[in-house]
Amino acid sequence: MAPVDPEGIVLRIAAAGSAARVEERAEDFLEQLRRVYPYDAALITLFDAQRRLQVPVTRRGYEPIHPYLDSVAFVDELDGASLLRVSRPMRVIDLPMAPMELPTWAKHLRPAGFREGLGTALITPDGRYLGLLWMNSGDATPASDEVCALLHRVMPLIASALDPLRTVGAMADIVADVSAGALLTRSGRIEALPGRPGHPMVCSGSPLVRVSTSALHRDGAYASFVYPVDGGVRTSELVRVTVLSCAAVAPGNLRAVILISAAPPLHGLTRRELEVLGGLVEGWSNARIAATLFVAARTVVSHVEHVMAKLGAESRTMAAMRASRQGLYIPVDLSTGPPETLR
Structure with a gap:
């Protein structure tokens, strides 16, 4: 293999993070990493904590074991072995137990023909767990320490580029003069929208969340309406509420972003x-x-x-x-x- 060019790989991965679609970013990352670790299979996932599933953003070479990788059992076995959120790159030879004691390896990866691998958790610079990046090879030669160090260096770049909140934030930026906002999860919970203050009207179970959900269900990916600022019906002050669907944003645990801005001209x-x-x-x-x-x-x-x-x-x-x-x-x-x- 040609000598590793760490600076070149870092620059190419940083550039790949500018692709429009998250799937394109993930594919580009795997292509760059293949230059330093010639894997036979690789995947990038985003974790859906509500369903306890690793949702693939891109995946190649694991076809025989897709059902397992898409299962709760996969998550449970990694979690039980304390391997789900390991933030440093880990090879099979680095496992804290004998590989054949790990069901994921013994029952699935090894029988599929893999002999080594390299993987790590995707963790954002602010410490949020996103998912996994895994690469496996039929060659038993472990990745070098140099390759592991390079992967560790670029992981924050990769995590930031694949962060679902980056996509949601870009959606929110489309709406002008937003003064507050929040995220609505698939389960109905309200979470903070990074970079935007919250609003007392936007809370779990509130009338605003109820009508936002109803409007989105009726109108599809986008809905907008005016709303009394105190949530009641007698106030004269109104604001604009914009609701944007997040259903297509992987891993699928977000339902919508709810944004508050000044009321439009009322004609x-x-x-x-x-x-x-x-x-x-x-x-x-x-x-x-x-x-x-x-x-x-x-x-x-x-x-x-x-x-x-x-x-x-x-x-x-x-x-x-x-x-x-x-x-x-x-x-x-x-x-x-x-x-x-x-x-």
Whole structure:
């Protein structure tokens, strides 16, 4: 093998981290590492703690044992041997036990034809565990100490580039004038969004989280609406809420990012008209909107006429489409309750 060029490898890995898609970054990293460790199989995973699964970002050469690598048993066996979060590069010869005492090696990797390997945990510079980087070879020759040192050096670069929060942060940066934000996990838990302050309205089980989830379910990857700052229905101050789906961000444990920003121009729409628009966006009839807002049906008809004029819409359907696209409505879930709670 040609002599290792540590500085060249570091520079190429740093450059690979600029690829648009996380899968492309991972593929580029494995290509660069193959220059110094000619593996026969390699993988990069991101850990889904809720399901206890290592979700592959890229994987090559492990086809016969994919079901095992995709199982909870794989995670449990590594965790039981205290190997799941080892941050220094480890070869098979470095294992703290005889390799054949480790089921992952004895029952799966060894029978698949592998004789050595090199792997490490992906840990961000701020100490968060992300997943694994593994390489295995049918050649029993261990990686050199030099290669291990190089892998240890580039791992922070690789972890930072594959960090799901990097992708989510880039999504959040698309929205202008964001003053606060949070992450919604698949299980419904609220977590901090790095680089953004939290907001008291965005907490687990809150009405805002409920209507955000409902809006995203209805609209798909993106939803936006206006919301009273105190979470109630009598306040006159509104903010814009933007909800972006994170379902496609590996490892899949994040559901959405919820962002708070200043309310958009309201085009003269009153609070009540924004509530009526919430019903139109949901496809409700005038009678259902009237019952929810505790007003007469003829009053809703009048409000619908007003919002159509203010939005330049020729029909209630067009008004609903424009309100949804511009985030100019208050979700109807906030407009339920006895008359005295309404404006």
